[in-house]
Amino acid sequence: MNAQELRDKTPDQLREQLTELKKEQFNLRFQAATGQLENPARMKTVRRNAARVLTILNEKAASAADAE
Template sequence: MNAQELRGKTPDQLREDLSALKKEAFNLRFQQATGQIENTARMRQVKRDAARVLTVLNEKAAQAAAE
């Protein structure tokens, strides 16, 4: 997921993506705690994707406020 793709989405779609990423992050943390996680790099990827979505949401909010 890159920022260009995210900038093309609406804020509602971004919030849905963020919700899905947070659920996935929770599930990955749960798997790690129980020793069942297979791909540990996925945790880092999900956290960064969530941060990227939040950044784009904040950019859109700032742009809307400036108009």
């Protein structure tokens, strides 16, 4: 997932994707705590993707506020 793909999505789609990423992050943390995590690098990837989505959402909110 790159930033350009995210910029093409609507804010609702971004919020939905953020919710999915947060759920996945929770599941990965749970797996890590119980010793069942197969790919520890996935935690870093999910965390960074969630940060990307939040950044794009904030950019969109700022541009909408400037347009008004």
